[in-house]
Amino acid sequence: MRIAIIGASGRMGKNLIQATVEAEGVELGAALVKPGSSLVGADAGEIAGVGKLGIMLVDSIEACKDDFDVLIDFTSPSLTMENVAFCSSYNKAIVIGTTGLTDEQKNELECAANQAPIVFAPNMSVGVNLTLKLLATAAKILGDDYDVEIVEAHHRHKVDSPSGTALRMGEVVAEALGRDLKECAVYGREGQIGPRTQKEIGFETIRAGDVVGDHSVWFATEGERIEIVHKASSRMTFAKGAVRAANWLSGKQNGLYDMQDVLNLK
Numbered sequence: 381m382r383i384a385i386i387g388a389s390g391r392m393g394k395n396l397i398q399a400t401v402e403a404e405g406v407e408l409g410a411a412l413v414k415p416g417s418s419l420v421g422a423d424a425g426e427i428a429g430v431g432k433l434g435i436m437l438v439d440s441i442e443a444c445k446d447d448f449d450v451l452i453d454f455t456s457p458s459l460t461m462e463n464v465a466f467c468s469s470y471n472k473a474i475v476i477g478t479t480g481l482t483d484e485q486k487n488e489l490e491c492a493a494n495q496a497p498i499v500f501a502p503n504m505s506v507g508v509n510l511t512l513k514l515l516a517t518a519a520k521i522l523g524d525d526y527d528v529e530i531v532e533a534h535h536r537h538k539v540d541s542p543s544g545t546a547l548r549m550g551e552v553v554a555e556a557l558g559r560d561l562k563e564c565a566v567y568g569r570e571g572q573i574g575p576r577t578q579k580e581i582g583f584e585t586i587r588a589g590d591v592v593g594d595h596s597v598w599f600a601t602e603g604e605r606i607e608i609v610h611k612a613s614s615r616m617t618f619a620k621g622a623v624r625a626a627n628w629l630s631g632k633q634n635g636l637y638d639m640q641d642v643l644n645l646k
């Protein structure tokens with residue numbers, strides 16, 4: 381599997397280059413940066429701190445389309461949607477880690493998946509994907525007596541809120557409780573808000589310093605509370621998951637998959 385990484389000089393991009401180089405069964409085919417970037421022509425390995433790889437950074441996906449089988453995209457929603465259109469028109473696989481997509485963009489992914497195999501997941505770490513299973517189990521056992529609150533913390537540069545992972549955690553818990561997250565989610569309370577309603581699922585966001593990604597889900601009732609917590613301490617956990625997903629896509633039929641499929645957790 382030849383992998384192309386777009387957003388190669390970004391926080392995740394550099395980790396993705398390292399994870400690709402370290403993984404078996406895959407190789408780095410291309411690495412892309414923003415059009416006009418001063419990094420065009422630089423060695424992708426040197427940018428990622430893993431030494432020379434002989435793969436020069438480029439700024440056009442069209443120009444390197446023969447150099448890869450699967451694109452890994454951790455960028456922004458609008459760029460990701462352009463890349464999805466490109467990959468589906470050339471029947472290339474794509475692994476998407478970008479968060480903050482609108483409902484309309486998520487629907488477009490479902491259509492594009494008729495023409496290309498796609499893995500789309502807000503969090504590629506094994507730990508978070510196991511946590512999603514634990515959350516469904518906890519919610520089913522605890523039921524409506526326990527208030528659910530989801531607290532997430534990320535670095536100061538993150539642009540979307542709540543995190544994609546927090547939203548997915550909310551969806552999993554809501555589904556297990558027979559609720560629709562769109563109807564029961566409450567974001568960032570402030571002012572004279574009155575008492576909590578029984579079925580709401582609250583989201584709180586912290587943005588500070590260099591936090592890689594913390595998620596904590598509370599189930600609280602009179603007399604006790606349970607907290608299910610995941611803390612990422614390195615972006616390599618996401619990058620390794622994305623490369624695993626890229627490798628997993630080899631020979632897969634067109635369709636929309638997530639990390640639960642990749643990790644066989646369904």
Ligand SMILES: NC(=O)C1=CN([C@@H]2O[C@H](COP(=O)(O)OP(=O)(O)OC[C@H]3O[C@@H](n4cnc5c(N)ncnc54)[C@H](OP(=O)(O)O)[C@@H]3O)[C@@H](O)[C@H]2O)C=CC1
Nearest residue numbers: 387389390391392413414454455477478479502503504618
């Ligand atoms: N699913 C998961 O497991 C994870 C998901 N994420 C998500 O991944 C996304 C990226 O996060 P992060 O790496 O921190 O963000 P960064 O801003 O560090 O990286 C994004 C990169 O994309 C580049 N870029 C922008 N436009 C283009 C373009 N037209 N062509 C090529 N490259 C372009 C940027 O370049 P420039 O800097 O020059 O603007 C930047 O290097 C976010 O949505 C985040 O939430 C993050 C971690 C884990």
Ligand SMILES: O=C(O)C1=N[C@H](C(=O)O)C[C@H](O)C1
Nearest residue numbers: 479502503538543544545593
């Ligand atoms: O932007 C980040 O950094 C992260 N984004 C993802 C999200 O929005 O859930 C995953 C991870 O927590 C890091």
